[in-house]
Every structure is written in structure tokens, then in C-alpha cells.
Amino acid sequence: MPLDYQIAEHTLANGLRVIVSEDHSVPNVTVDLWVNVGSRHEAEGRTGFAHLFEHLMFQGSRNVASGEHFSALMAAGGRLNATTWFDRTNYFETVPRGAMDLALWMEADRHGYLLDAVNQENLDNQRDVVKEEKRQRYDNVPYGNALIDIYAAIFPKDHPYHHATIGSMEDLDAASVQDVHEFFRRYYGPNNTVLTLVGDLTPDEGFAAAERYFGPLTATAAPSREPVAPLAPLSEPRRDEHIEDVPADRLHFAFRLPVDDTPEFFASSLAMDAIGGLATSRLYRRLARREQIATSVSAHAMGFVDGVSLGFIAIDVADGCSADAVETAACEELARFAAEGPTEVEMESAMAQTERGWLSALASQEERADHICHHATLQGDSGYINTFLDRLREVTPDQVQQAAAKWLMPQSRTVVAYLKQDGDAS
Amino acid sequence: MTQQESVTQRPEVSAPEPWSFPEAHTALLANGLGVVTYDIPGQYVISVRLAVPMPIEGEPREREGVATIMARTLDEGTARYSAEEFAELLERKGIALGAGVSESGLVVDVDVSKRNLTEALDLLSQAVRGPAFLAKEVSRHVKIRLAEIDQERAQPGHRAAIEFIATYFDADERASRPTAGTKETVSAITPKDLAAFHAANVVPSGATIVVAGDLSGLDVVSEVERALGSWSEASAELVEPREAVRAADAGRIVFVDRPGSVQTEFYVGCPGPDRRVDGGWATYPVLGFVIGGSPSARIDAVLREDKGFTYGIRSGFRPRRRGGMFLTSGSVRADSTVEALGLLLEILDKARDGFTDQETQAGVDFIGKTAPGRYATADTVAEEAAGLSLEGLTTEFTTANLRALADVDAGTLTTAYGRYVTGEWTVIVVGDASLYAEGVRGLGLGEVTVLPA
Numbered sequence: 001m002p003l004d005y006q007i008a009e010h011t012l013a014n015g016l017r018v019i020v021s022e023d024h025s026v027p028n029v030t031v032d033l034w035v036n037v038g039s040r041h042e043a044e045g046r047t048g049f050a051h052l053f054e055h056l057m058f059q060g061s062r063n064v065a066s067g068e069h070f071s072a073l074m075a076a077g078g079r080l081n082a083t084t085w086f087d088r089t090n091y092f093e094t095v096p097r098g099a100m101d102l103a104l105w106m107e108a109d110r111h112g113y114l115l116d117a118v119n120q121e122n123l124d125n126q127r128d129v130v131k132e133e134k135r136q137r138y139d140n141v142p143y144g145n146a147l148i149d150i151y152a153a154i155f156p157k158d159h160p161y162h163h164a165t166i167g168s169m170e171d172l173d174a175a176s177v178q179d180v181h182e183f184f185r186r187y188y189g190p191n192n193t194v195l196t197l198v199g200d201l202t203p204d205e206g207f208a209a210a211e212r213y214f215g216p217l218t219a220t221a222a223p224s225r226e227p228v229a230p231l232a233p234l235s236e237p238r239r240d241e242h243i244e245d246v247p248a249d250r251l252h253f254a255f256r257l258p259v260d261d262t263p264e265f266f267a268s269s270l271a272m273d274a275i276g277g278l279a280t281s282r283l284y285r286r287l288a289r290r291e292q293i294a295t296s297v298s299a300h301a302m303g304f305v306d307g308v309s310l311g312f313i314a315i316d317v318a319d320g321c322s323a324d325a326v327e328t329a330a331c332e333e334l335a336r337f338a339a340e341g342p343t344e345v346e347m348e349s350a351m352a353q354t355e356r357g358w359l360s361a362l363a364s365q366e367e368r369a370d371h372i373c374h375h376a377t378l379q380g381d382s383g384y385i386n387t388f389l390d391r392l393r394e395v396t397p398d399q400v401q402q403a404a405a406k407w408l409m410p411q412s413r414t415v416v417a418y419l420k421q422d423g424d425a426s
Numbered sequence: 427m428t429q430q431e432s433v434t435q436r437p438e439v440s441a442p443e444p445w446s447f448p449e450a451h452t453a454l455l456a457n458g459l460g461v462v463t464y465d466i467p468g469q470y471v472i473s474v475r476l477a478v479p480m481p482i483e484g485e486p487r488e489r490e491g492v493a494t495i496m497a498r499t500l501d502e503g504t505a506r507y508s509a510e511e512f513a514e515l516l517e518r519k520g521i522a523l524g525a526g527v528s529e530s531g532l533v534v535d536v537d538v539s540k541r542n543l544t545e546a547l548d549l550l551s552q553a554v555r556g557p558a559f560l561a562k563e564v565s566r567h568v569k570i571r572l573a574e575i576d577q578e579r580a581q582p583g584h585r586a587a588i589e590f591i592a593t594y595f596d597a598d599e600r601a602s603r604p605t606a607g608t609k610e611t612v613s614a615i616t617p618k619d620l621a622a623f624h625a626a627n628v629v630p631s632g633a634t635i636v637v638a639g640d641l642s643g644l645d646v647v648s649e650v651e652r653a654l655g656s657w658s659e660a661s662a663e664l665v666e667p668r669e670a671v672r673a674a675d676a677g678r679i680v681f682v683d684r685p686g687s688v689q690t691e692f693y694v695g696c697p698g699p700d701r702r703v704d705g706g707w708a709t710y711p712v713l714g715f716v717i718g719g720s721p722s723a724r725i726d727a728v729l730r731e732d733k734g735f736t737y738g739i740r741s742g743f744r745p746r747r748r749g750g751m752f753l754t755s756g757s758v759r760a761d762s763t764v765e766a767l768g769l770l771l772e773i774l775d776k777a778r779d780g781f782t783d784q785e786t787q788a789g790v791d792f793i794g795k796t797a798p799g800r801y802a803t804a805d806t807v808a809e810e811a812a813g814l815s816l817e818g819l820t821t822e823f824t825t826a827n828l829r830a831l832a833d834v835d836a837g838t839l840t841t842a843y844g845r846y847v848t849g850e851w852t853v854i855v856v857g858d859a860s861l862y863a864e865g866v867r868g869l870g871l872g873e874v875t876v877l878p879a
Contacts, residue, residue: 066731074792075792077796098441099440099442128735128759289509316573318569349518349520351520352518355539363804
């Protein structure tokens with residue numbers, strides 16, 4: 001039975017797609033904008049730029065002072081931020097209903113007239129802030145660069161996902177005000193953006209407000225490119241080993257997966273759960289519970305749009321145990337799962353946990369708006385939140401087995417290993 | 427063209443609609459277990475929190491961490507099922523069950539789709555009442571905790587937090603050591619210790635179970651009665667909480683050497699109030715917001731938006747059962763360590779001079795007007811209610827505080843801040859001591875002790 005969150009959609013003359021999901025449970029509105037640009041669009045030598053650009057969106061626009069986006073909306077009871085990822089950039093705030101117009105006005109101002117306010121000083125300042133974000137999240141913590149290493153190892157050099165969204169210090173240094181202008185003109189505009197409003201409003205109110213503030217913007221963004229060609233699974237394993245000052249050996253097994261929003265992706269995601277994501281997963285059961293050669297196992301499937309997705313499993317090797325033994329055992333389990341497919345209980349568990357996770361995600365207006373915007377922007381489907389679970393339930397054990405046999409074989413793995421230095425006394 | 431003009435006209439913000447915290451319904455089972463329910467329409471995942479008051483001062487000194495290991499092994503095998511069987515029972519029904527320990531007690535949390543609530547309560551009951559503490563599972567969780575201790579020490583933020591409590595609190599205080607125990611104490615924990623601690627502390631009398639979500643069509647009290655009504659154990663002995671003593675030499679700087687760090691982590695604190703403070707708690711979240719709650723707050727306005735030294739530094743008042751702390755933490759670019767620390771302490775000290783009406787109002791509005799969104803999900807409502815129940819409070823406290831915001835003004839903030847912030851800071855710095863310890867000493871902010879990595 002499909003979920004029944006209300007979804008109404010309308011496209012403005014300038015191409016802005018507006019989606020309204022009416023929900024009067026709380027007197028708030030979430031304003032969520034997804035721009036169809038992310039680090040996958042970055043040019044060589046400009047990695048990290050989409051994210052740096054997102055920071056500049058808080059430094060003022062034609063009628064908004066630097067920093068005012070945060071200060072004015074927070075003082076009106078708003079909780080807000082923005083994020084950048086491979087595929088897209090999003091800007092969001094949840095505000096009391098009476099501040100919705102202010103939020104939309106401020107969003108329209110920066111999405112339409114950012115360049116009036118961009119200058120060398122705020123570019124330099126936010127470049128510094130972004131570098132500290134990189135140091136805090138990646139460079140100053142153990143294993144911090146593991147995902148960056150995975151992307152680089154598993155995707156070809158010129159592929160959109162070869163480099164991480166955070167980019168490199170050198171490329172951040174190279175970013176200029178001129179780049180900001182070019183990026184804005186090419187990618188930002190109502191015709192490359194989806195606006196979702198969730199909360200205490202009717203569709204008509206939402207469409208009228210969108211028209212009032214965004215209607216005057218012109219369709220300035222260049223047409224978006226088609227997704228790049230699909231990537232096949234690796235036919236030979238790859239390995240990237242780091243001997244570092246880390247507290248424990250950690251192995252990351254990464255796999256190419258099919259693109260998001262396809263039955264094949266759903267099947268591979270369920271396979272990842274059964275292999276390493278559940279508390280009853282094959283790897284956790286064997287490595288952590290029975291043999292106790294690992295202390296933790298986790299698995300994630302990250303859905304992307306550009307010809308490939310990514311699955312990865314992270315395993316912490318127990319103190320005094322061999323990383324090689326863990327890898328050998330994990331490969332045995334991968335091969336076994338690909339040959340056998342999931343058991344009935346594994347299917348039931350993976351489905352049940354996915355369902356609860358999905359309902360939890362939709363429980364807050366913010367996350368609901370985010371999921372609506374996500375699939376409207378990247379897959380063109382504004383009703384995804386209501387149909388996802390039914391589509392997932394259609395996936396058969398055979399499809400899960402086939403997905404594993406194609407994408408999750410030992411020979412298709414990329415292992416990024418962080419190993420303790422020899423003689424480490426800890 | 428009229429439309430074009432309307433775009434440059436900044437819209438006025440109209441007053442928020444009235445809102446109140448979801449209404450609690452309470453019941454008390456014969457065994458002393460309190461039941462608190464919140465019906466929140468549209469919340470299809472039900473959040474259950476079982477809160478058992480269990481101050482960790484009650485742990486034996488040489489077995490510290492026993493409460494945490496107990497919490498983590500509640501569902502690792504029970505009277506009826508093995509650990510693997512139990513995990514399978516949970517997952518087949520899409521039940522997420524976890525448990526954790528704070529200074530005030532144990533909270534077992536369960537999230538489950540509405541249609542599986544009955545099974546979830548049954549499994550919760552089995553885990554809480556009949557854990558087996560099998561030797562194999564206990565030793566496994568001891569090893570996991572030991573690995574976690576290594577991980578925590580390697581993370582600069584965690585490292586700073588561990589060193590902070592060790593410096594801030596008197597060494598005789600339980601609060602000076604990690605809640606989940608140290609290598610020495612955790613290594614000593616046996617199944618027998620867990621069973622004894624469990625029997626003495628995990629009892630229904632005085633505990634509270636919170637159930638929040640879309641409860642239409644459910645008789646939750648009967649469901650809870652069915653699952654937990656027959657749970658009867660002797661009452662636990664609860665001692666009246668007291669404020670943990672700050673160390674006599676807490677007002678100093680400890681520089682933890684972390685060679686090669688590209689950032690330096692700061693953890694700065696002084697005493698603060700608990701929730702029962704004279705004059706009310708409402709003032710303190712506002713202070714936290716104004717000083718270090720956003721990119722426009724006093725600290726980030728300088729260290730992030732002006733200087734570009736940090737991705738963000740946060741401040742807040744952290745209430746404990748009795749007494750509390752005012753904490754500020756975050757990281758800065760390594761080569762800005764000395765200047766950034768000097769600026770940070772200057773901002774914190776200078777705040778004693780007072781606050782403007784404008785920043786006070788912004789803080790009051792942020793805390794008050796974000797409440798409907800912050801408490802919109804079953805999960806956040808249940809979390810709030812369970813946490814407060816361990817302090818002997820209900821969500822009436824939350825409601826009263828939101829109402830009291832109306833009386834908070836710049837004068838209230840200044841008085842409240844000055845009452846606790848006397849300039850006697852406990853400062854932890856985690857970074858490359860060979861490069862920056864001398865500079866920090868040169869700031870003249872007090873004694874600097876350098877600890878090896």
C-alpha cells in the first residue's frame with residue numbers, strides 16, 4: 001500500500017519546478033531548494049568548487065548583507081543550512097509559517113542576484129573556512145581520507161566521481177572570483193532548480209508564493225548534460241594501502257553499483273544490507289560474533305546518477321588479529337552470498353529495517369522535503385517518497401542474488417586499507 | 427514590472443502561530459513503572475524510551491564502565507534466546523533497539539513501525555528483564571569497548587573531552603573519568619559483575635517508559651502493562667545527587683601534544699547551573715546561542731567569518747544532575763592556535779560586560795520559535811521526556827522554560843553569565859605542542875601543562 005503524503009507540483013514559466021506537500025501538524029514550513037550541480041560537474045583543477053560556491057551563497061546577495069541569511073532567519077525561528085554532494089547542491093530552512101515569505105525572498109535574492117555581492121574578500125574568507133572544514137573532517141582525524149581514497153581508486157581518473165566533493169587544497173587556492181561568476185551563470189537559475197515546500201500551507205499558497213518571489217528570475221542556467229556512460233563492475237581487484245598512525249587496522253571494501261532509482265540498485269542495496277549492514281549480516285555474524293576477528297562491520301550503498309553508484313563495507317580488525325585473515329573471510333562470504341542469494345529471513349530483515357528507516361526519515365518535515373527534492377531533481381519523480389517502499393518490496397530474492405553476482409564479487413572489490421605502523425605500541 | 431518591484435521589497439515576518447509541546451498522558455503501573463505517552467498524529471514510527479535512574483557513581487571504582495557494558499549486552503542473549511536469535515527477532519520486525527548510559531541512568535531506546543509495537547515491547551521486556559550476560563558476549567563487548575577507547579584517544583575532539591573532565595573535576599569524582607570506563611576498569615568486567623549491577627539497578631520502581639508517535643487505535647498503557655506489568659524487582663537504592671567537586675587546580679591550561687596536527691582542538695569550560703537554577707533555566711540556552719550557537723554568534727563572527735580560522739566553534743551550558751558546566755569547543759587552523767585561543771578567551775571574558783538587546787532578542791526568538799520544529803517528531807519528544815525523567819522532571823519543564831523566555835532580557839543574560847563566568851577557565855588544547863605550547867604560554871593566561879601524546 002503506497003504511503004499517502006500529499007504532493008502537488010507546478011512548473012513556473014521560467015522553468016522552476018515547485019512541489020508542495022501540505023502538512024499542518026506543526027505551524028512550520030520547510031523551504032528546500034535543490035540545484036542540479038555538484039562536484040561531478042567540476043572542471044579539472046577546480047575540485048571543491050561547487051562546495052566553496054555553496055558557502056558564498058551565505059555571504060550576501062543584492063539585497064541581503066553578508067551573514068544575514070543565517071542571522072535574519074535564525075532570529076525568526078529558522079533552522080537552516082546547505083549541503084553539497086557529488087550530484088547536487090541543496091539549500092534549506094525550516095521556519096515558522098509567518099517567516100516563509102522572508103525565507104523565499106532571501107532564497108530568490110541569492111539564487112537570482114548573488115553576483116552583486118561576491119567579492120575577493122568574502123571568497124578568501126570562505127576559502128579559509130572550507131579549508132578548515134576539510135582539515136576538521138578529513139585531514140586531522142584517523143581514516144579521515146578513506147572515502148577520498150575509495151573514490152580515487154574505484155572510479156577512472158576522468159570520471160565525475162573520481163574526486164571528492166571537498167576537493168583539494170591546491171584547487172581551492174586556485175578558485176577565483178571569475179570562476180564564481182562563470183559557475184553561477186552556468187548552473188544557477190530557476191530552470192536548473194527544484195523548490196519544495198513542506199508544511200503548514202496549501203499547494204495554491206505555495207505556488208503563489210513561489211511565483212511572487214521566483215517568478216521574476218530568468219531561466220539563465222545552461223541546459224544540463226546527459227549522464228555519463230555506465231561503468232561496469234571491476235574485473236580485477238584493486239588495492240590502496242596506507243600505513244599510518246591509526247588506532248586499529250581498518251579495511252574498506254568498495255564496489256561499483258548500478259545507478260540509483262533502478263530495481264538493480266535497490267537489489268544491490270538489499271544485498272549490501274544482508275552482507276554487511278544488518279546486525280545479523282553475514283559479515284557481522286562471522287567476523288564479529290563468531291570468529292571475533294573484527295570489532296565492527298558496517299555497509300552502505302550510496303545511490304548516484306552518473307552511470308554508477310557506490311557500495312562500501314568498513315571493517316575494523318580486532319586487536320592482534322590479521323587484516324589478511326579478515327579480508328580472506330570477507331571474500332569467502334561475498335562469494336557465498338553471490339552464489340546462494342539471500343535467505344528468506346535476510347530478505348525479510350533487510351526489507352523491514354529499510355522500511356523503518358524510510359518512515360523515520362519521512363517523520364520530519366525537513367527530511368521529507370529533502371527526499372522529495374532529491375528525487376524530483378535527479379530522477380524527475382516528485383512522488384518517490386510515496387512509492388519507494390512498494391518498489392522495494394517488488395525486488396525478488398533472485399534479483400538480489402543476481403545483483404550480488406554481478407556487482408559484489410570478490411574480484412570486483414577495491415580495498416582501501418588503513419594499517420597500523422609496525423611496532424606500534426598501543 | 428510590478429512583480430519585479432515586489433521582489434526587492436523585503437517581506438515582514440508575522441508572529442508565529444500558537445504551539446504547545448505535545449500533551450503527555452501518564453499512568454503508573456502497580457510495580458512502580460511510570461508510563462508517559464504522547465500521541466503525535468502522522469508519526470508512523472513509534473519511539474519507545476525506557477529510562478531507569480541509575481547514577482554511575484554507583485559503579486564499583488575498579489569496574490567503572492560496568493553500566494555501559496551492561497547496557498550494550500542487554501540484547502546479546504536472554505533467558506530464552508541466543509544473541510544471534512535475539513538480533514534476528516528484532517530485525518525481522520524492523521525494530522531498532524539500543525541502550526546507553528549517562529551520569530543519571532540507563533535509557534533503552536526502541537524505534538518500530540506502529541504495526542509491530544506489540545512485538546517490540548515484548549522484546550524490550552525480555553532484554554531488560556532477562557539478559558543472560560553470556561561470557562562470550564561479555565568478553566566481546568569488553569574488547570569492543572577497548573578498541574573504542576583507542577579510537578577515542580585518536581580523535582582530537584574526544585581526546586580533548588577526556589582530558590577536560592580529568593582536569594576539571596577533582597580526581598576523587600566519578601565525573602573525572604569516562605562514563606564508559608577506562609582500559610583498566612573495563613578489562614576487569616565479568617559476567618558476574620554485570621548480573622550483580624543489573625539486579626541492583628534495573629528495576630521498574632522509579633523507572634519511566636515513554637511511548638511517542640501516532641497512537642491512534644492503540645491502547646498503549648495496556649500494551650505496556652502486558653509486556654512489563656509482571657516485572658517486579660526490589661527497589662533500587664538511590665542516593666540524593668550532589669554536585670561533583672571541581673578540582674582545586676582546575677583553572678589552568680593543559681596542552682595535549684598531538685604531533686603533526688594540522689588543526690588544534692580547544693575545549694574550554696567553567697562551572698554552570700543545573701536545570702533547577704534560581705531564576706530559571708530559560709536564560710542559559712539563550713546565552714549559549716548568543717555566544718557560540720551560530721555563524722553569527724560572537725565567537726564565529728570573529729574566528730570564522732572575520733578571521734577564517736575555523737569551520738565553527740560552539741558554546742553551550744550543559745546541566746548535570748546537580749550543577750553544570752559552560753563549555754566551548756571546536757578546532758582551528760594549527761598556525762592560528764595562539765592568536766585564536768587568545769581571541770576566544772577574550773570573547774568569553776568580555777561577554778561579562780553585557781549583551782545587547784538585539785542579540786538577546788535574536789537568541790530568545792531562536793530558542794522559542796524553533797521549538798515546534800525541534801519537537802516535531804516522535805523521536806525528539808521521547809528523547810526529551812526520557813532525559814528529563816532521569817532528572818525527576820517532566821516535559822512540563824520544557825513547556826515552562828519556553829514560556830519563561832518571554833521574561834529574558836539583556837539584563838537577565840548579563841547577570842546570569844556573570845554569576846558563573848569568573849574567568850577561571852579550564853582550557854584543553856590538543857595540537858602540536860612542539861610548535862605552539864610556548865606561544866600559548868606566552869599569552870599569560872595561566873599555568874600551562876604539556877602532556878605527551
